Amino acid sequence: MPARAAPRRQLSLAPRAKDLPLLLVYGFAFGLLNWAAHLWGGPGFFSLWYPAAGLRLAVLWHCGLRLTPWLIVTELVTDCVTGAIPLTGSATLSSVIGAARPGVTCGVALAATGALLRGKAGVLTQPPMPLGLAAIAAPIFNALAVPPLEFLFWKTSSYRSGVDVVISLTGLAVGDVLGILILAPPILWLAGAIDGGTLTKPRLPRGRLLADALPLVASLLLTAALARAGLGVQAAPSLLGGAWIGLRHGRAAAWLAISAQAFVFLTYSASAGSMTAADRLELHIGLAAVVLVTWLAGSFADTQTASQALLDRRNRLLFQAERLKTLRAMSVAVIHEVSQPLSTLAIEAAHLRKLTEGQDTDLAESAALIDRKAQALSEMVRRLRRFGGRDVDEPSLVPLAMLVKTACQIVAAEAGSQGRTVDLAALPPDLVVQVQEIELVQALVNLLRNALAASPQGTASVAAATAGEFVKIIIANPRPVRRTQGAGMGVGLIIARTIVEAHGGTIVRDDDAAETRFVLSLPLSGVLP
Amino acid sequence: MTTEKPVVGVLDDDGDLAATVARLLRRHGLEARPFDSPAALLNDLASCSFGCVISDIQMGEMDGFAFADALRSRDPGVALVFMTAWPTTAHAVDAVRRHGGLDYLEKPIDEQRLLAAVEEGVAWSVRERRIASVTASFTRRERHVFDLLVRGHSNKEIAERLAISARTVEDHRASIVTKTRTNGLAQLVALSRGEP
Missing domain, CATH: 1.10.1760 (Arp2/3 complex 21 kDa subunit ARPC3)
Known part of the structure; x- marks a missing residue:
């Protein structure tokens, strides 16, 4: 539904x-x-x-x-x-x-x-x-x-x-x-x-209808038995049955259970002429509780299923990205391994061809052939490398959380030894930006390094939030009491700004009373489904 | 002034490639020697006057840039050409700007480009050494006067700049001319550019 x-x-x-x-x-x-x-x-x-x-x-x-x-x-x-x-x-x-x-x-x-x-x-x-x-x-x-x-x-x-x-x-x-x-x-x-x-089609557990019908019928029978025993029409058994069905099979099953129970109870309360108004109200309060619990249980189960599916999907995407990365690294390594001996081969083959040039011999023919093949192979390696290089630099859709985490990890590694810490706030997990990954991580690293260096206690914080079609990454550090001469030359910020502006974003300094804050805005490319 | 032919060092941890490139250069009339470790080349610096060194960047014991710095500190008159199997834009920029490389060659190596780079490197080195040998005999003050002189400043300007009297400048100038055995400003300028 x-x-x-x-x-x-x-x-x-x-x-x-x-x-x-x-x-x-x-x-x-x-x-x-x-x-x-x-x-x-x-x-x-x-x-x-x-x-x-x-x-x-x-x-x-x-x-x-x-x-x-x-x-x-x-x-x-x-x-x-x-x-x-x-x-x-x-x-x-x-x-x-x-x-x-x-x-x-x-x-x-x-x-x-x-x-x-x-x-x-x-x-x-x-x-x-x-x-x-x-x-x-x-x-x-x-x-x-x-x-x-x-x-x-x-x-x-x-x-x-x-x-x-x-x-x-x-x-x-x-x-x-x-x-x-x-x-x-x-x-x-x-x-x-x-x-x-x-x-x-609503998500109905195929072939498990019987498994749901059994607790339903059992709870109704129990209710009837309790009523026979003179204890009144009790809702507790149905409450249990409904919660069980809802939690196990979601809203569609929950709704069927609700309808079935409501049908039985409402028919009973409409037809039982001898019922006092107070009894009837009590019965209906019980029914309301059953219906609410069943429905919430069903909704909860469906939400859990949906979250699980989303999580699985994200995991698959991440796994795929990881595999692509490995593949790319591997192909670069292969190109390197091939290009090294090929350098020698190509030079020697060219030399051999020159030595035998003009000779009308089988040897000259072989040498020419080897040289041609070596040159072709060299050309192919160069082309492959250019292709691989461009691929790495090309903007791609990257989860924002991954970018920020990567930058934090890089900085944390060098900051940890100096007793400095980066405080990373929970990031919206589903934001995606179209960026050159390596460059943008570099920009973030630069800002983080600056923040850590300027912070008197050696702490910095990172947070992110959406603002319309943009996502804002806020990098902040507590303000030093008096301006200190930093070790850097301010090049990091310039580089970061150049990179971010090339991506259609901005870096703005937005201090408040207690903190120095740099706000990095990037156009949002989408939200993970 | 050195008269012996400048040597081209070829450094690659893949000894085969170093040997091949050295042979290629020798075929083109250059004095070339292969090395498969930075240490070996640095060891030979004292005994052998290099004009140009072609160095790999990714090497086991010492990275090509570290090697370049070591080489520069011992002999600033050697030209450097880098070659690599892992070309990156960042490395290319570093190689040329920070480590004074004349060129940055991708493997497999383009022969024509390699030869052009090495010839340029050797010529540059020859000029550098010539200038160094001329100015080596100068005192510190003479060096200052020489630098300003070849940039076209008059005696009076030089005197003002260095806060000395014009007479002293003339003395220095005379000394410079004597030491370099030159005749007139035009020859001094040619000297400062490493021209023979």
Whole structure:
């Protein structure tokens, strides 16, 4: 199931022509789901599972936050048409505000998740995880927004007691969670498939369906057995089963498990007429926990799989680069080994040919032939060498982290003996620049050497960050108290600047109060997939 | 002034190649001697007047540049030509700029270029030695006067520059002429350029 890395950032809120049919379909679907939800309604809460919330989240996630106001308008229109909002009477305003609240909080939840995770690294920011977090944040925000609104607009609460408030808000959150996690994933999968043109098969463990079905059935049977024994409908067995399935087989399997469990539980809670509202709420809280845990487990497993795949890919690339390097070094060595004896051979062959020139003998013919071949071989070695040399100098795509690490290693080797240290901050691992590797490493080494030499404690630090289409490498050292006469002549910086400028970059000195800082900017060529 | 024919030293840790290049040069009328270690060549410096040395850069015991520095410190009048099987731009620049190499030849060696470089080197060495032998007999002050003289300065200018009287300059000049057995400024200038 495809999911966006983060909600798209859109500045323009104006609707586009192609949004209109989408909003029409949305209004219709919203009305239908809204109606379907009332089957699980109860006193003090609207419904114990609310699929319309899933639809809302999926649409906002896929199409971007700019649609938020338009979805809210569509929902209000639908509510008016279906009569959910009375058009006359004193309740109109409160109904409108109440109906707009979920849309607003859903938008806020998505924006907050995006803002929270933007620019951070770690397993939480890898694709399926943000959606999982947004799916939890949206219902919580929605529920939390109720009391302040009640207080602001109605002064006198419609709830009779604190217990009522808790039941109502919990019911609301639980209903949204169930609705979102059951409906949003398949909608997003479908939307992604339509975008991509083909229906990508979700990652389902082939032939392991049985292995997943067994714990599922077992947990349901255990639940049933516990209920028979008079212990009530307990969610714990399903919790275990769901976590197990999600962790083992990812989101697709998790979603199937969620759907199956939700089907069983919801059917039960809708059909069990004798159930009290409190029992039903308890059951649904349990179900929400099951669904959340299962989904997060599935997302986590998928993220892990994706990270592992990325890691493997990087390892392969590095291995390949390493092998190419070895091959290059080997071919240079071979050229050298060949050129040494060939020098002697070519000179002697030419001499032999000259000695025998003009003689109409077999010997002269042999000598001429040997000389010709030796000259041809010499020419080939020269050509090969030129080719190899250019290859080495040609700009190639190099991971930034590798460049910086190489430079640090070179400097660390000579700095270590003098008790100096370079502090290397964590580098973004996926940035790639198009550079002449050896030259750029030289530029970095020069800057690092300067920083170490100028630092009173013999420490320097390196960090890197992206800035638009550029990557900035910041090399800093603590400022000396008074200017000392360095041992160098300032040539290192000039060389570094020449190299970096030849690559379309810049070196700028950007000191702050405590540190001397040189900022090396290079055009970014891409990001590792 | 030396009258014996300048020797060309060929230094390569691959003895076969050194011998081959030396034979090639001898065929072209040059006095050439092969060496397979820097130490051997440096040992022979005292007994033999080299005009030019062709040296490999990557050698086992002593790298070609270190050898060049050792050679220069003992005899600054020897021309140097480098040859290598591992050509790099950085080395080529170093060879010419820092170590005073006349040329930087890639193996397999281009014969014509080698011969041209060696002939140029020998001629340069001859000039250098000639200038050295002329100026060797000068005092320090005479050397200063000579250097300014051949650059076209008048007696008065030289006196101002060196903060001595014009009369003293004239004395030095007379001494220089006597020592070099020359006749007039034109010959002195020719001497300073190593022309016979």
